[in-house]
Every structure is written in structure tokens, then in C-alpha cells.
Amino acid sequence: MNNGKAKPGHFYAVGVGPGSPDLLTFRAANLIESADIVIAPRSKRSETSLALKTVEHLITSQQVVDHVYAMNRDYTETMKLWNEMAELIIEQSAKGKSIVQITLGDPMVYSTSCYLLKLLHGKLDHENICVVPGISAFQTVASKFGEALTIQEDRMVLMPATNIDQVAEALEHCETLVLYKAGKKIKELADLLKEKDLLENARLVCYAEQGEKEFMAHDILEAADGKHGYMSTVIVYINRQEWKK
Ligand SMILES: C[S@@+](CC[C@H](N)C(=O)[O-])C[C@H]1O[C@@H](n2cnc3c(N)ncnc32)[C@H](O)[C@@H]1O
Numbered sequence: 001m002n003n004g005k006a007k008p009g010h011f012y013a014v015g016v017g018p019g020s021p022d023l024l025t026f027r028a029a030n031l032i033e034s035a036d037i038v039i040a041p042r043s044k045r046s047e048t049s050l051a052l053k054t055v056e057h058l059i060t061s062q063q064v065v066d067h068v069y070a071m072n073r074d075y076t077e078t079m080k081l082w083n084e085m086a087e088l089i090i091e092q093s094a095k096g097k098s099i100v101q102i103t104l105g106d107p108m109v110y111s112t113s114c115y116l117l118k119l120l121h122g123k124l125d126h127e128n129i130c131v132v133p134g135i136s137a138f139q140t141v142a143s144k145f146g147e148a149l150t151i152q153e154d155r156m157v158l159m160p161a162t163n164i165d166q167v168a169e170a171l172e173h174c175e176t177l178v179l180y181k182a183g184k185k186i187k188e189l190a191d192l193l194k195e196k197d198l199l200e201n202a203r204l205v206c207y208a209e210q211g212e213k214e215f216m217a218h219d220i221l222e223a224a225d226g227k228h229g230y231m232s233t234v235i236v237y238i239n240r241q242e243w244k245k
Pocket residue numbers: 018019103104105106107108109110111112135136137138141179180181182205206207208209210230231232233
């Protein structure tokens with residue numbers, strides 16, 4: 001890892017954790033601090049990148065590239081943006097620059113980095129592409145309530161809450177269900193959980209580790225007005241196993 005410093009010509013997909021600077025890894029901090037270029041993804045709706053806010057204390061002379069991406073599922077528009085970003089990385093890497101792309105949580109979990117990494121494979125030398133893990137939202141959210149995600153033979157499913165039929169199906173196949181992107185689905189989700197007698201087994205955290213924005217509730221209906229938005233995660237504990245010897 002070159003004493004932890006970003007190497008010339010290398011690309012790093014770096015997870016910055018849930019949003020609190022002290023939940024960054026040392027590896028992430030060293031790479032961000034020493035990179036020539038820091039790419040910070042931001043949705044069209046947000047004024048600032050939450051990932052960039054998490055690491056702003058590490059930004060000095062690095063070039064910061066504000067990468068605005070669409071939140072919609074327009075394939076052509078999204079691919080155009082990803083291709084532009086991949087081209088920029090390839091061009092700058094060829095000039096010997098070190099490039100870090102930061103992402104909230106972990107880069108391999110529902111992340112903007114997943115697309116970039118796919119586009120870069122075969123275009124940059126394999127050894128010039130590095131991934132640095134970060135603490136994911138599902139780990140952070142579980143830590144807030146201090147309830148274990150899994151014990152013994154428990155099965156855990158992680159999925160978006162966007163398709164309620166698929167959520168209903170998943171409830172039948174695991175002991176722990178973690179739902180990302182739950183913000184707009186709270187009401188529908190609460191109806192489903194009520195029907196299955198699981199409403200009391202759900203936990204919700206919005207903007208975990210993001211200062212005053214953090215909101216947590218045992219009753220997910222407290223967020224039914226949708227005001228806590230996109231950064232909402234729900235954990236449902238189903239048929240929790242007891243400790244067996
Ligand atoms: C595009 S995914 C990013 C996942 C991230 N890469 C990870 O490793 O957790 C966005 C979803 O992650 C969840 N999420 C991310 N950060 C969060 C936080 N600080 N608090 C609660 N949920 C969060 C939300 O469910 C949000 O809709």
C-alpha cells in the first residue's frame with residue numbers, strides 16, 4: 001500500500017462509512033489525504049455530497065471532482081455519466097495521477113463505485129485498481145439498537161424496499177431482513193409487517209451517524225410522513241433464534 005499513500009496511476013474506490021468522520025478507516029483517510037484527485041458522487045437532488053462532507057477535513061490541495069449523477073433509472077443518461085467518469089479516470093491515471101472515488105458505506109454494497117469498477121476493468125491494469133472497504137449502513141443501523149444481526153444459522157437478506165412484493169417474499173426466507181431505500185415505502189412496509197404480525201419486530205434508522213439528521217425509531221410508522229427521506233434503513237427481525245448449545 002505504499003506506506004498507506006495513494007500511488008501514481010492508481011484508482012481507489014474508497015468506502016467512507018456512514019457519515020461520521022471517526023468511522024473512517026485509517027486506510028481510507030491516508031488515501032484520501034494523499035490522492036491527487038478525489039471524485040465525490042452526489043445525486044442531482046443534493047447540494048453537497050454526503051461522502052465529501054464526511055471527509056472534508058482531509059481535503060487540502062486535492063482536485064475535487066463533483067460527480068453529479070441522476071437518481072432516476074434512465075439507462076442512457078446514467079451510462080453516459082459513468083462512461084464520462086471512467087474516461088476521466090483512465091486519462092488521469094495515464095498521466096500518473098492517483099485518483100480516489102469516495103462512496104458512503106462500502107463501495108461493494110449498492111454503490112456508485114460498482115458501476116465504475118465494472119467499466120474500468122480491462123481498461124486500467126488490474127493491480128492499479130484497489131477497493132477499500134467501509135462500514136456499511138446495515139452494520140451502523142444494527143449497532144444503534146445493539147441487537148445482533150445474525151446468530152448461529154440465521155439467514156440475513158439485504159435488499160432495497162422498493163418492491164413490496166419482493167419484500168413479502170423475502171420475509172419467508174430469512175431470520176433478518178435489512179431494507180435499504182425504505183424512505184418512501186414506510187407506509188406500505190408497515191401495512192405488510194402488520195399483516196404478518198411483525199410490525200413490532202422492525203427497527204428504523206435514518207441518516208445514521210449524520211449528526212442532527214439522525215433519527216431512529218422502534219415504530220417505523222414514526223417515519224411514515226417520508227420526511228426522513230432516502231437515507232432510511234429498516235431491519236426486521238423474524239423468528240429470531242434462541243442461543244442453542
Ligand atoms: C445507494 S445505497 C448505499 C449503501 C452503502 N454503500 C452501504 O454500504 O451501506 C443507499 C441506501 O443505503 C442506506 N444508507 C446509507 N447510509 C445510511 C445512513 N447513514 N443511515 C441510514 N441508512 C443509510 C439507505 O437505506 C439508503 O437508501
